Amino acid sequence: MEVFGLFSIPSWLMVILVVIALLLMYTIHKQRYFKRLGISGPTPIPFLGHLHHLMRKGFREMDMEMTRIYGSCYGTFFGNIPQLMVTDPEMIKQMLVKQFSEFTDRPRTIKLTKFFNSAVSVAQGDHWKFLRSTLSPTFSSSKMRNMTPLISKCLDSLIQNARTLSEGGKSVEMGELLGAFTMDAICSTGFGLQVDSQSNPDDPFIQNAKKALNMKLRNVKFLLAAMFPELQTFFKEIPLLNKEAIDFFIQATKQAMAERREAHPGSYRDFLQLMINAHKEEGTDAEDSEETNLGFDAYKKRGMTDAEVLANAVAFFLAAYDTTSNLLTFASYCLATNQDVQDRLRNEINKELGESRPTYDNVYNLTYLDMTVNESLRMYTPALRLGRMAAVDTSLCGVKIPKGLDISVSVPSLHYDPKYWENPHKFDPDRFSPENKDRIHPFTFLPFGGGPRNCIGMRLALMETKMAIAALLQNFRILTSPETEIPPKIDKRRGITRPLNGMYLRLEAL
Numbered sequence: 001m002e003v004f005g006l007f008s009i010p011s012w013l014m015v016i017l018v019v020i021a022l023l024l025m026y027t028i029h030k031q032r033y034f035k036r037l038g039i040s041g042p043t044p045i046p047f048l049g050h051l052h053h054l055m056r057k058g059f060r061e062m063d064m065e066m067t068r069i070y071g072s073c074y075g076t077f078f079g080n081i082p083q084l085m086v087t088d089p090e091m092i093k094q095m096l097v098k099q100f101s102e103f104t105d106r107p108r109t110i111k112l113t114k115f116f117n118s119a120v121s122v123a124q125g126d127h128w129k130f131l132r133s134t135l136s137p138t139f140s141s142s143k144m145r146n147m148t149p150l151i152s153k154c155l156d157s158l159i160q161n162a163r164t165l166s167e168g169g170k171s172v173e174m175g176e177l178l179g180a181f182t183m184d185a186i187c188s189t190g191f192g193l194q195v196d197s198q199s200n201p202d203d204p205f206i207q208n209a210k211k212a213l214n215m216k217l218r219n220v221k222f223l224l225a226a227m228f229p230e231l232q233t234f235f236k237e238i239p240l241l242n243k244e245a246i247d248f249f250i251q252a253t254k255q256a257m258a259e260r261r262e263a264h265p266g267s268y269r270d271f272l273q274l275m276i277n278a279h280k281e282e283g284t285d286a287e288d289s290e291e292t293n294l295g296f297d298a299y300k301k302r303g304m305t306d307a308e309v310l311a312n313a314v315a316f317f318l319a320a321y322d323t324t325s326n327l328l329t330f331a332s333y334c335l336a337t338n339q340d341v342q343d344r345l346r347n348e349i350n351k352e353l354g355e356s357r358p359t360y361d362n363v364y365n366l367t368y369l370d371m372t373v374n375e376s377l378r379m380y381t382p383a384l385r386l387g388r389m390a391a392v393d394t395s396l397c398g399v400k401i402p403k404g405l406d407i408s409v410s411v412p413s414l415h416y417d418p419k420y421w422e423n424p425h426k427f428d429p430d431r432f433s434p435e436n437k438d439r440i441h442p443f444t445f446l447p448f449g450g451g452p453r454n455c456i457g458m459r460l461a462l463m464e465t466k467m468a469i470a471a472l473l474q475n476f477r478i479l480t481s482p483e484t485e486i487p488p489k490i491d492k493r494r495g496i497t498r499p500l501n502g503m504y505l506r507l508e509a510l
């Protein structure tokens with residue numbers, strides 16, 4: 001083929017060049033999105049956007065670094081998909097609370113396994129409202145109080161296990177120890193399952209939870225969806241989560257349901273029972289109805305379907321496990337590296353509880369324990385981003401927001417912002433003392449998110465964490481060991497804050 005009569009190139013090469021030019025025009029058009037809105041941000045790489053930063057640094061480090069450079073509202077790209085990053089407390093308040101009706105849903109930037117569309121964490125609009133109102137009663141104060149004996153039993157195993165593992169002054173990998181406690185507590189409080197993963201490190205519940213949460217981001221379909229979001233129409237789903245592991249939790253839930261239908265109907269008051277009570281056999285398939293939006297009243301009338309019960313059961317296992325066990329792991333690290341805080345906390349526990357075992361009510365009244373847990377959550381927030389999607393064309397504090405835009409709040413960036421936290425790298429529970437608490441700028445401390453779509457399991461997570469810390473300090477002094485990494489390196493490949501090389505500490509029996 002002759003080009004302007006000057007030189008000739010083969011037709012196949014011409015076709016390749018035209019395709020490359022069209023693809024470049026496509027990505028350049030997509031990545032001008034924020035320029036068109038007048039929002040600044042780091043320059044994206046064609047097709048990848050800022051994915052290369054994410055792969056190299058992880059959400060925590062990337063977001064904190066970019067927030068320092070670009071401020072509290074800037075545009076980034078997940079491949080060619082625009083994501084507005086926000087850490088301005090007023091904008092966050094508007095989005096999570098005041099304009100909630102315009103920002104009810106989480107973004108579905110990448111279409112994950114369809115199965116999870118029926119989970120409260122992923123469901124949208126009226127479907128979410130129905131699921132949230134059906135599941136919320138599981139977490140009332142009275143239900144929490146009823147769960148105390150179940151958690152106490154798991155604490156007995158925790159203390160026993162900690163004694164065995166720390167014999168002879170050996171360091172203990174706290175992630176394994178506390179992860180097993182968390183899993184036992186989820187199984188018994190949520191599903192009435194007596195699982196003793198604490199005495200069995202190869203327990204299938206633990207192994208499958210780890211497998212399920214180990215997302216494979218270097219997945220071809222996933223990368224294609226990020227670069228060409230329109231292609232997602234042709235993908236049934238993008239299986240980032242391990243299917244075998246998800247199937248394990250589905251089977252465990254089905255078995256628990258079958259057992260209690262036959263053996264002890266009516267004797268349970270837990271999360272699974274609440275779903276069984278709301279379940280009606282004759283419901284339509286959740287995935288289909290979700291796509292057609294039945295409306296809140298119609299969802300309520302038809303009750304929960306099989307798909308909804310199973311999706312929410314699996315979501316409960318996964319949402320509760322990694323978050324709570326990592327909070328406990330980092331709280332132990334903070335106590336080991338701040339012996340003065342540990343002494344003060346143990347004094348409070350001894351004074352208020354004496355020899356009594358921790359319960360929902362007695363740990364609730366421990367002010368310094370609450371301050372310590374909050375400061376651990378500030379420094380090592382398990383959740384890294386809060387996501388919302390604009391349902392309509394709107395604006396947030398004067399910034400124009402088009403319908404469908406994915407907006408993310410970087411929680412660690414807020415928690416370390418020196419504008420709101422003096423000396424943010426210092427572990428200082430006194431920031432949360434009753435006298436100082438009122439001085440905390442609203443919407444700058446968001447470990448459990450905020451507004452009507454905040455963490456549904458917050459009360460359970462806090463109860464479990466506080467009871468476990470109280471029991472540990474009644475029995476052990478937590479110390480660093482030569483293997484303790486100070487400060488701990490954070491695993492960049494995860495969507496959650498967890499230590500890269502484990503958390504090795506010493507537990508000295510008291």
Ligand code: HEM
Pocket residue numbers: 120121122132315316319320321323324327381382383386387446447448449450451452453454455456457458460461
């Ligand atoms: C320390 C432990 C935990 C932390 C730090 C945590 C954090 C969070 C955060 C930040 C969100 C998003 C909130 C938002 O977008 O505003 C969330 C949502 C959620 N969490 Fe947790 N969580 C924890 C434990 C739990 C537990 C124990 C459960 C279950 C029993 C749970 C179930 C959920 C569910 C179902 C959602 C979605 C709620 C909805 O969309 O309506 N979480 N969590």
